[in-house]
Amino acid sequence: MFFCLLSFYGGNGYAENDLQRDNPLEQYRQLFAEQQKEFEKQRRIIEEQGKEIEILKARINSLAAQSPSSQPPATEANNDQTVIAATSPKKKIEIPSKPVGQAPPQASEKPRPPEIPRLSETVGGVLTRKGNLVIEPALEYAYTDNNRVFLDAFTFLPAIAVGLIDLREIKRHSFIGSLAARYGITDRLEFEFRAPYVYRSDSQRSRAVSIGVGEDEIFNASGNDIGDLEFATRYQLNSGSGGWPIFVGNMVATVPTGTSPFEVDFVQSTPGAVFPTELPTGSGYFSFQPSITALYPSDPGVFFGNLSYSYNAETNENVGKVDPGDAVGLSFGMGFALNARSSFSLGYSHKHVFESEINGQTVNGSELDIGQLLIGYSFRFTPKTNINLSLGIGTTEDAQDIKLNLRLPMTFDFLSQAY
Known part of the structure; x- marks a missing residue:
């Protein structure tokens, strides 16, 4: 079984x-x-x-x-x-010992002048960094309206004059378009070149009251041409450490490339009253203006001051040897930062022009005092482009009534692109 x-x-x-x-x-x-x-x-x-x-x-x-x-x-x-x-036995992953994505600490930058809205060629802005090129187109408008009394007569008593008494009202409009280029040779030294184009228009109404003229004489004149070329250099003298203000030395030189006032022809309308047939666009002489600017940062404001001297070279013209009067200038004010992108400034500028001479003879009435109240505003449109707007209001008889300046500086960094 x-x-x-x-x-x-x-x-x-x-x-x-x-x-x-x-x-x-x-x-x-x-x-x-x-x-x-x-x-x-x-x-x-x-x-x-x-x-x-x-x-x-x-x-x-x-x-x-x-x-x-x-x-x-x-x-x-x-x-x-x-x-x-x-x-992950095939590939060992190591955790970094430092925070991921954080840039290494950078060396401290050299002290530089603070940036404030540019009010003139010597006050405002900031020095151009080494290797940077700044292209700055600008447009300036100025208006002057004044009344003048021309007296070509002999005065026996304060109320009695024998000769020509000419009452004249002048309205002057000036437009200046310019293109400037600034280059930073070092972080403390920059060079600038500016080429302007000038358009001027004058309207004059005159009446010779001493010869019985019954109607006003109205004369219009204009002129447009290239203006005087400008060359400028600026150098930061110290670092501003130890509580000291930052000092910047400036030198501006002007070359007479515009139409000289000594080249303008005049015509006579009423007896003794002459008018220009065209308006000059330049000064007619070389000039050199050394100056020094002091900047004292006091967060969030910046106090500034500038002292300048203008030397105007002699020139030989058809009227003889002309020695334009030199000038001394003083300006001061304060810039204030509103936020990271905008700032404004408020200041005052005064320039005294000494008397001119022709063939060694002093020209009476050529001494001038030009005072202006300055207001500036700056806005950083992009990291490389700023918009600067400044307004000058005349405070003396010899000053322009209104001076408006719009600048658009654009920065190009050639040093970083080279690397």
């Missing part, structure tokens, strides 16, 4: 194997089940690794946001490196 049972069970096993071999569908089912189990196992491994990667990302972001003084101790960083190395 034992042999019968053995034979029975043995016969069934062989029968089952023969059945599987004869039925390939059953083999595919078993193979699919095994592959499905392996897939589930790999999926669980990938999910666990994804969770570990998210944890490591959070730790790296936390370390990057921390300051150097608040970084975790070295032991914790080493533990993190160990965890990363264990989860």
Whole structure:
């Protein structure tokens, strides 16, 4: 019976194997089940690794946001490196010892004059950095309206004059478009060149009251041409440390390239009254103006002052040897920053012009006092472009009534582009 049972069970096993071999569908089912189990196992491994990667990302972001003084101790960083190395055996990832994305500390910059709205060629703005080129188109408008009394007569008593008395009203408009270029030779030294184009228009109404003229004589004249070329250089003399103000030396030279007033023809309308046929666009002589500017920062304001002397060279003209009067000037004021992009300034300028001479003889009435109230505004339109607007209001009889100046300096950095 034992042999019968053995034979029975043995016969069934062989029968089952023969059945599987004869039925390939059953083999595919078993193979699919095994592959499905392996897939589930790999999926669980990938999910666990994804969770570990998210944890490591959070730790790296936390370390990057921390300051150097608040970084975790070295032991914790080493533990993190160990965890990363264990989860990624093929490539070891090292956690940086310094904050990610933070630029290294830069060397302290040299003290530079603070930037204030430009009020004149010697006051305002900031020195151009080394390797920077500033292109500055500008437009200036000036208006003058005054009444003059021309007396060509002999006075016997304060109320009695024999000769020509000419009452004249003059309205003068001036437009000056200019293009300037400034280049920073060093951080303390810059050079500037300016080329202006001038348009002037005068309207004069005159009446010679001493000869019985019944009607006013009205005469209009204009002139347009290139103006006098200007060359300027500025140098920062000190660093301003130790509580001292920053001193900047300036030198402005003018070349007489415009139409000289000695080249203008005059015509006579009424007896003794002459008018120019055209208006000059230049001075007719060389001039040199050294000056020194002092800037004292007092956050958020900047106090400034300027002292200048203008030397006007002699020139030989058809009227003889002309010696234009020299001039001394003084200006002062304060600039104030409204925010990171805009600022304004308020100041006063006064210039005294000494008497001129022709062939060694003093020209009476040529001594002038020119005073102006100065208001300036600056706006940083882009990181490389500023808009400067300044207004001058005449405070003396010899000064222009209104002087409006719009500048648009644009900076080009050639030094950084070279590297």
